[in-house]
Amino acid sequence: MDKRDLETFVSLLNRWNKTHNLTRMRNSEIWSSIEDALFPISKIEFSTLLDIGSGAGFPAIPIAIENRDKKVILVEPIKKKSSFLHYVKSELELKNVEIYSKRVEELNIKKVDLITSRAVTVSETLIEISKHLLKENGKFLFYKGSNLPKEVEKLDMKYDVLKRGNRNYLIIKSQNGL
Numbered sequence: 073m074d075k076r077d078l079e080t081f082v083s084l085l086n087r088w089n090k091t092h093n094l095t096r097m098r099n100s101e102i103w104s105s106i107e108d109a110l111f112p113i114s115k116i117e118f119s120t121l122l123d124i125g126s127g128a129g130f131p132a133i134p135i136a137i138e139n140r141d142k143k144v145i146l147v148e149p150i151k152k153k154s155s156f157l158h159y160v161k162s163e164l165e166l167k168n169v170e171i172y173s174k175r176v177e178e179l180n181i182k183k184v185d186l187i188t189s190r191a192v193t194v195s196e197t198l199i200e201i202s203k204h205l206l207k208e209n210g211k212f213l214f215y216k217g218s219n220l221p222k223e224v225e226k227l228d229m230k231y232d233v234l235k236r237g238n239r240n241y242l243i244i245k246s247q248n249g250l
Contacts, residue, residue, distance in 0.1 A: 077137045077164050078106055084160055085128055092152050094128040109134040109190075112213055112234050112241040118142060118186035122205055124176045125192035127153050131215060132188070133160055136169050146171045147179060176202050183207040190215035195223045195242060203246070212244040 082102050088094055097105060109131030119142055123132035126146035136144035146169065148154045154173040161169045172179055187202050187210070195214050206212070216223065220240040224231060227244070234241040 074137050078134060080164060081129065081133055081137065081160060082106075084163060085156075088156050088159070089128075092156065094153055094156055097128075105130050106134045108215065108236070108239055110138060111236050111239075112215075112243070113139070115234065116186060116211060116213060116243065118184075118211070120182075120184040121145065121186045121188060122176075122181075122184045122202070123147065124187065124189040124198060124202055125149075126157060126171075127191075129157060129160060131190050132169075133157070133166075135188075136166050137164065140166070140168050142168060143184075144169050145181065145184065147174065147176045149173060149175045176205070179205060181205065183210070185210045186213060187211075188213045188215070194226075195244075196226050199229075199244070206246050208246065210246050212242070212246070214242040214244075216240040216242050 085102060086099065113135055121135065121142060122145045124147055126132045126148040132144055132146045146157055148157055151173060154171060157171050161171060183205055185207055187206055189198050192198060198214060199212060217238060220242060229244050231242055231244045
């Protein structure tokens, strides 16, 4: 783990949070969210990742810090959050990061191997709004809580669930004609 860059990220988030109210998380919750972001990534192969609704940088920034050899694309339509992400990218020299200040539905980029999202909307909606950006045989990774059983009832796709504490990580492999 690149502890120094992660510490810098936490410091920047705490500093910006005082004036821009990016997140309600306190320092210990931020570190917990970093661990949360990184846990499932070690179990998934990818070279390109798209994070929907990156907000204050979770899960994308810790993933980008720990995977500098992988392309990480952040999509965040809220300007103050997008500005923060650009600042973090610059401060940490994250050359592997691209940031788009728009909604994922408006994005027209080369398809990616992995699409992630945390605390944005239900899985079915996430798939619908982003499937045009996922490569064939790519995967979705959604960071979910206790409502996951209700969400997966509606999914007509094969999926796996990783668990860690109260967190559920929903992994869906795309099928042809998603």
